[in-house]
Amino acid sequence: MDIQLNGKSTPISQPCSVAELLAELGLANKRVAVEINGEIVPRSQQTERMIAPNDNVEIVVAVGGG
Secondary structure: OEEEEOOEEEEOOOOEEHHHHHHHOOOOOOOEEEEEOOEEOOHHHOOOOEEOOOOEEEEEEOOOOO
């Protein structure tokens, strides 16, 4: 199935949760913000929130600095 990930069409192997997608992308332990179809997904809901075909997923990684 395909999703839009940060503006690019991206195939994923199967329906998965936000947490599973983050793990697949190597972002599981990073500080990230996730938005699906314009709605922020709180960290507390990332294991429950499933990604559907054609969802528009935006992932922003927090970067520290001074």
